Amino acid sequence: MNTSAQAASKQNAGYRSAEEVGDGMIVGLGTGSTVFFAMERLGARIREEGLSIAGVPTSYQAAIRARRYGIPLTSLDEHPGLDIAIDGADQVDPALRLIKGRGAAHLREKCVCDAAERVLIVVDRTKMVETLDAPVPVEVLPFAVETVSRRLAALGADPVLREGVKKDGPVVTDNGNFIVDCSFGAIGDPDRLEAEIASIPGALECGLFTTYTEKITVIIGEEKGCSVVSLR
Numbered sequence: 671m672n673t674s675a676q677a678a679s680k681q682n683a684g685y686r687s688a689e690e691v692g693d694g695m696i697v698g699l700g701t702g703s704t705v706f707f708a709m710e711r712l713g714a715r716i717r718e719e720g721l722s723i724a725g726v727p728t729s730y731q732a733a734i735r736a737r738r739y740g741i742p743l744t745s746l747d748e749h750p751g752l753d754i755a756i757d758g759a760d761q762v763d764p765a766l767r768l769i770k771g772r773g774a775a776h777l778r779e780k781c782v783c784d785a786a787e788r789v790l791i792v793v794d795r796t797k798m799v800e801t802l803d804a805p806v807p808v809e810v811l812p813f814a815v816e817t818v819s820r821r822l823a824a825l826g827a828d829p830v831l832r833e834g835v836k837k838d839g840p841v842v843t844d845n846g847n848f849i850v851d852c853s854f855g856a857i858g859d860p861d862r863l864e865a866e867i868a869s870i871p872g873a874l875e876c877g878l879f880t881t882y883t884e885k886i887t888v889i890i891g892e893e894k895g896c897s898v899v900s901l902r
């Protein structure tokens with residue numbers, strides 16, 4: 671898919687997801703280029719229709735974007751139950767299991783996903799795969815980065831500490847932790863792998879999302895229009 675087709679697909683998915691948001695809702699706001707289109711459209715609905723919502727941002731980047739689009743912000747402390755969350759993904763399999771975290775925001779994104787009644791995942795078609803096989807990001811307590819990396823290697827990964835692009839040294843997340851990217855190749859049993867990673871002390875959260883499939887709706891943006899997939 672060329673870049674302009676991909677941008678149009680992301681925009682269509684993002685805009686479509688914003689139409690699912692109703693007056694008075696508390697909305698989880700994911701991180702990434704696709705969900706930013708959703709925020710842009712939500713901002714337009716606030717201005718044009720008087721839509722009244724508040725968003726819980728999953729990163730500094732999401733908070734900055736939401737403010738720019740005029741979306742009032744709140745927190746999980748104030749709203750531990752969210753009506754809906756909108757987020758992107760790096761890969762989606764036919765059972766609606768996800769790999770997330772290219773933007774290193776998956777720890778907060780998982781908290782928001784867990785707190786939401788419904789979750790809209792906005793992607794372009796390149797993200798839809800038969801088998802999850804992208805590197806799985808793991809947010810790691812810096813104190814334990816070596817022990818966690820050893821345990822991840824024992825699970826079959828090739829763990830790589832994520833380095834900054836416009837910064838020397840490791841990427842530091844919004845929570846003050848490191849990211850270790852783990853290539854496992856094709857992941858035969860994502861549910862088990864997520865549980866195994868969760869059992870490692872110091873591995874704070876991984877980018878596999880396997881337990882929310884029943885409340886997820888995937889909006890797949892196409893160059894023209896969208897298709898919608900859910901298990902319900």
Ligand SMILES: O=C(CO)[C@H](O)[C@H](O)COP(=O)(O)O
Pocket residue numbers: 700701702703704705757758759760769770771772773774775776779
């Ligand atoms: O998980 C994420 C950030 O942690 C993003 O949602 C995911 O990387 C998709 O991003 P994009 O919409 O820019 O392709």
